[in-house]
Amino acid sequence: MTLRDIINKLLRRQPASASTARERLQLVLAHDRSDLSTELLDQMRKEILEVVAKYVEIDMDEGAVSLETEDRMTALVANLPIKRTLNGKIKLIEHASQEQESDNSSENTEQSIKNQ
Amino acid sequence: MATDTRVILICSGKGGVGKTTLTANLGISLARQGLSTAVLDADFGLRNLDLLLGLENRIVYTAQEVLEEECRLDQALVKHKQESNLSLLPAGNPRMLDWLKPDDMKRIVEMLKEQFDYVLIDCPAGVEDGFKNAMAASQEAIIVTNPEVSAVRDADRVIGLLNTNAIKPVQLVLNRVRPKMMASQEMLSIDDVTDILALPLLGLVLEDEQVIVSTNRGEPLTLNSVNSPAAKCYLNIAKRLLGEDIPLIDPVEESSGFGAKFRRLMQTKIF
Numbered sequence: 572m573t574l575r576d577i578i579n580k581l582l583r584r585q586p587a588s589a590s591t592a593r594e595r596l597q598l599v600l601a602h603d604r605s606d607l608s609t610e611l612l613d614q615m616r617k618e619i620l621e622v623v624a625k626y627v628e629i630d631m632d633e634g635a636v637s638l639e640t641e642d643r644m645t646a647l648v649a650n651l652p653i654k655r656t657l658n659g660k661i662k663l664i665e666h667a668s669q670e671q672e673s674d675n676s677s678e679n680t681e682q683s684i685k686n687q
Numbered sequence: 688m689a690t691d692t693r694v695i696l697i698c699s700g701k702g703g704v705g706k707t708t709l710t711a712n713l714g715i716s717l718a719r720q721g722l723s724t725a726v727l728d729a730d731f732g733l734r735n736l737d738l739l740l741g742l743e744n745r746i747v748y749t750a751q752e753v754l755e756e757e758c759r760l761d762q763a764l765v766k767h768k769q770e771s772n773l774s775l776l777p778a779g780n781p782r783m784l785d786w787l788k789p790d791d792m793k794r795i796v797e798m799l800k801e802q803f804d805y806v807l808i809d810c811p812a813g814v815e816d817g818f819k820n821a822m823a824a825s826q827e828a829i830i831v832t833n834p835e836v837s838a839v840r841d842a843d844r845v846i847g848l849l850n851t852n853a854i855k856p857v858q859l860v861l862n863r864v865r866p867k868m869m870a871s872q873e874m875l876s877i878d879d880v881t882d883i884l885a886l887p888l889l890g891l892v893l894e895d896e897q898v899i900v901s902t903n904r905g906e907p908l909t910l911n912s913v914n915s916p917a918a919k920c921y922l923n924i925a926k927r928l929l930g931e932d933i934p935l936i937d938p939v940e941e942s943s944g945f946g947a948k949f950r951r952l953m954q955t956k957i958f
């Protein structure tokens with residue numbers, strides 16, 4: 572945010588159009604660069620959640636999968652909130668062998684699959 | 688006989704962003720540096736390079752007759768009067784588009800490589816066959832774009848295709864830059880465009896009325912009007928292409944006086 576943007580905000584003027592252009596471009600290019608539609612992305616989110624849910628208990632409604640682009644690298648970022656037991660342990664599903672400990676009451680696993 | 692010919696594709700995706708003007712001016716500038724240079728009009732549908740170079744009345748044969756073996760390459764090449772190191776290989780009839788294949792373009796370029804140090808290919812707009820044929824014959828590329836959303840978006844599409852076809856290096860020329868609009872943040876900045884497209888900047892070209900005057904005359908700016916703002920930009924681009932270390936000037940920084948100082952302050956990133 573630049574000084575001009577702040578003044579425009581204070582005066583309730585429209586932001587300078589260059590920043591609008593930049594934001595719109597970044598969004599449209601993230602989608603142009605992947606050939607993924609929103610439906611496919613959503614289906615993938617469900618399938619990824621199902622796989623992860625075999626090992627740890629996760630909040631099926633919370634997980635988000637999104638595309639992020641930087642330097643011509645598009646990353647598929649999955650953000651999956653893991654549920655915890657009352658004593659702070661990650662809830663593992665039966666066949667997963669090791670138990671992990673942590674002080675926080677929730678933790679996110681970030682998975683990213685990089686492509687061109 | 689040239690040994691390490693550089694074959695450079697000049698492309699953009701979107702039409703009307705300044706490919707042909709850049710090709711003509713780069714051609715003149717490289718030739719003036721003593722490099723034997725060929726400019727190839729690969730925009731068979733809407734050919735214009737001959738007009739911008741003022742060579743439209745001297746065309747006898749075109750790339751088409753060369754491919755059909757109705758004439759030799761040197762019969763089709765049109766040598767520039769003032770800049771004898773520069774030759775144009777004109778585009779043939781638009782119907783060439785029906786049969787031209789990537790291999791045909793490769794054949795033409797192979798022939799040009801035997802005599803020239805530099806081959807500049809003026810590419811058609813779009814990402815269809817015309818573009819793909821031209822790309823097939825190229826080693827490196829210059830993407831021309833304007834600081835506008837549609838031009839940048841289309842450039843991004845083309846960059847993706849160049850990357851998958853292992854064309855490199857791919858460098859950026861940002862054309863029709865208006866420093867005042869950039870300073871007041873009503874135009875995408877140089878950094879915005881280079882960040883978004885993630886390409887090294889070969890140079891920028893200022894918006895300049897003289898470009899139109901020069902097209903009217905069929906004399907590229909770099910030929911006779913070397914002091915116009917855009918001509919200086921084209922010359923710098925040519926020098927950088929040859930590996931000279933010419934620093935990039937920030938057009939917003941360039942402007943001086945109180946107005947410019949104020950604009951710069953307003954541009955300061957707070958967070």
Ligand SMILES: Nc1ncnc2c1ncn2[C@@H]1O[C@H](COP(=O)(O)OP(=O)(O)O)[C@@H](O)[C@H]1O
Nearest residue numbers: 702703704705706707708863893894895898899
């Ligand atoms: N730097 C510039 N300043 C002003 N006008 C320009 C500039 N560059 C190109 N133009 C104009 O833009 C139009 C399109 O240019 P052209 O080189 O034919 O684009 P393309 O080959 O990409 O279609 C022409 O009318 C040309 O005069």
Ligand SMILES: [Mg+2]
Nearest residue numbers: 706707730735
């Ligand atoms: Mg053109």
